[in-house]
Amino acid sequence: MPNLEQLRQDFPELHQSMNDERLAYLDNAATSLKPVAVIKRLTTFYQHENANVHRGTYQLSFNATKQYERAREIICHFISARDSHEIVFTRGTTEGLNLVASTYGEQNIQPGDEIVITIAEHHSNLIPWQQLALRKRAILKYINLTSNGEVDLDDAKRKITAKTKIVAVTHVSNVLGNVSPVKELAELAHKNGAIIVVDGAQAVCHIPVDVQALGADFYAFSGHKMLGPTGIGVLYGKKVLLEQMSPYQFGGEMIEDVQLENSEWAQVPQKFEAGTPNIAGAVGLATAVEYLERLGMEKVQARDEELMAYLLPRLVSTSGVKVYGSTDPKQHIGVISFNINALHPHDVATALDMEGVAVRAGHHCAEPLVHSLGVNSTVRASLAFYNNFADCDQLIKAIEETKEFFNGGAR
Amino acid sequence: MGLDKLNQLYRAVILDHASNPHHHYVVPDATNEKTLHNTTCGDTINLSLRLDSNGTITDIGFTGEGCTISQASASMLTDVMLGKSRDEGLAIAKIFSDLAIGKEHSAKEVKLLGDAQVLTEIMEFPARIKCATLAWWAFQRALSDEPREEN
Ligand SMILES: Cc1ncc(COP(=O)(O)O)c(C=O)c1O
Numbered sequence: 001m002p003n004l005e006q007l008r009q010d011f012p013e014l015h016q017s018m019n020d021e022r023l024a025y026l027d028n029a030a031t032s033l034k035p036v037a038v039i040k041r042l043t044t045f046y047q048h049e050n051a052n053v054h055r056g057t058y059q060l061s062f063n064a065t066k067q068y069e070r071a072r073e074i075i076c077h078f079i080s081a082r083d084s085h086e087i088v089f090t091r092g093t094t095e096g097l098n099l100v101a102s103t104y105g106e107q108n109i110q111p112g113d114e115i116v117i118t119i120a121e122h123h124s125n126l127i128p129w130q131q132l133a134l135r136k137r138a139i140l141k142y143i144n145l146t147s148n149g150e151v152d153l154d155d156a157k158r159k160i161t162a163k164t165k166i167v168a169v170t171h172v173s174n175v176l177g178n179v180s181p182v183k184e185l186a187e188l189a190h191k192n193g194a195i196i197v198v199d200g201a202q203a204v205c206h207i208p209v210d211v212q213a214l215g216a217d218f219y220a221f222s223g224h225k226m227l228g229p230t231g232i233g234v235l236y237g238k239k240v241l242l243e244q245m246s247p248y249q250f251g252g253e254m255i256e257d258v259q260l261e262n263s264e265w266a267q268v269p270q271k272f273e274a275g276t277p278n279i280a281g282a283v284g285l286a287t288a289v290e291y292l293e294r295l296g297m298e299k300v301q302a303r304d305e306e307l308m309a310y311l312l313p314r315l316v317s318t319s320g321v322k323v324y325g326s327t328d329p330k331q332h333i334g335v336i337s338f339n340i341n342a343l344h345p346h347d348v349a350t351a352l353d354m355e356g357v358a359v360r361a362g363h364h365c366a367e368p369l370v371h372s373l374g375v376n377s378t379v380r381a382s383l384a385f386y387n388n389f390a391d392c393d394q395l396i397k398a399i400e401e402t403k404e405f406f407n408g409g410a411r
Numbered sequence: 412m413g414l415d416k417l418n419q420l421y422r423a424v425i426l427d428h429a430s431n432p433h434h435h436y437v438v439p440d441a442t443n444e445k446t447l448h449n450t451t452c453g454d455t456i457n458l459s460l461r462l463d464s465n466g467t468i469t470d471i472g473f474t475g476e477g478c479t480i481s482q483a484s485a486s487m488l489t490d491v492m493l494g495k496s497r498d499e500g501l502a503i504a505k506i507f508s509d510l511a512i513g514k515e516h517s518a519k520e521v522k523l524l525g526d527a528q529v530l531t532e533i534m535e536f537p538a539r540i541k542c543a544t545l546a547w548w549a550f551q552r553a554l555s556d557e558p559r560e561e562n
Pocket of ligand 1: 029030091092093094095122124125170172173174199201202222365
């Protein structure tokens, strides 16, 4: 990995002041910043290469198609999929998960079947299954967490049974930051004849992902959380499954042959990409992936761990601060949730903002998990490899000042 | 900038209302009631009130979980609205909601807001406008949605 200060130059958004303070951007779990390479790639594409894909007979369209399909190859390689036909471009994680629920789920779930998820899921990996279960009169079961916030494998063994058809689980929690035992859950699912759907939104920009080694049948993630543009995401699906599934939306691009009475669907993945896709988004995402691969995901992971090993103990030992989840930095992939005394997270986030520290406050779209912690909301600080120790120090200092401010006040 | 600017937002009167909220209860025999959620943080405000046959608000209370701003705002609202007629109350709530979306009102109208006048400083903190307005929206909705069946 290049020198960190050099690396930070790649992210122009870092170098501005916020509320007249140095900006410490600690909301990377919501969306990452974008390197110059990605921004430039989008500009170049729109300035010189823009054309529609899969339909033009002219050179420009042929080239745009080539770039779009090249992006698929790059992403296929990045997550160690077997075949680039297993890579479906989506709007993001949310759309990928909805796609699986409303195609595979719709086709395969019968009344009385069971869908098993964990209590830690982001709403986008919860509501599609909850609604599918309601539509099909199927049963939705939740795997509990241990007191440390980890997926309880013993409970998983009780919940995943021969009745289970789908297991859906997040790879990394966006609230607690811990890694789910995806491999073990995949084995349990497969042993019981179920498939496993993995929400990789918080994993792909922090740890190396190998969908085959994980045993994932589906794996969804968002470009914008991994240095790429908004509005582009990826759904990986095993080819045998994608081929059995009915289309998600209908229109151009996804058909083979259209008659007045009937139509034939295109091959995967085009079958799932109705309409003009986010071409520039895919091309920009490919550049983001190339950027990450140039750094090396092992190095990115090591850098994240170094930052977390610095920040977590400091936060834990700050008086009045309660950190949720594990006290082991290795169980916090980029994410720490905490509260300060009885202060409301919104009040805290406003105070930190005045000190230039950008964090998220709320339930982080994971209400069941946050409620299981015994609170309505938390403050969440989330790191990326381009953060530095100064960002961590700034957070700790701002927390001290926030405590001082409010102790002189209401609570 | 630092925390100096925070003093603007967290005036003493706001901190007072938040730590000792007024009318913090569910009105027994409420005629109108509304629960609203702030979807960004999961906070909840339940507002309940009783209208008599003349359309006067004879009791009003709130419960729920929330930040300093949302709790103070709800407390201030109950102070202002108690004893007002339904129409007066709705007019005042409209002034507050208007200010929150940047519309201007005369100084005389703003005065009608009572303690809640200080909350107009919230415009300096766009991310917090929702916290301040939640109770006022709940009030408007409580009065404009179908009233509860008399029992
Ligand atoms: C764990 C997890 N799943 C799903 C999502 C949804 O991602 P998107 O909003 O990009 O579809 C997020 C991001 O908010 C997330 O953190």
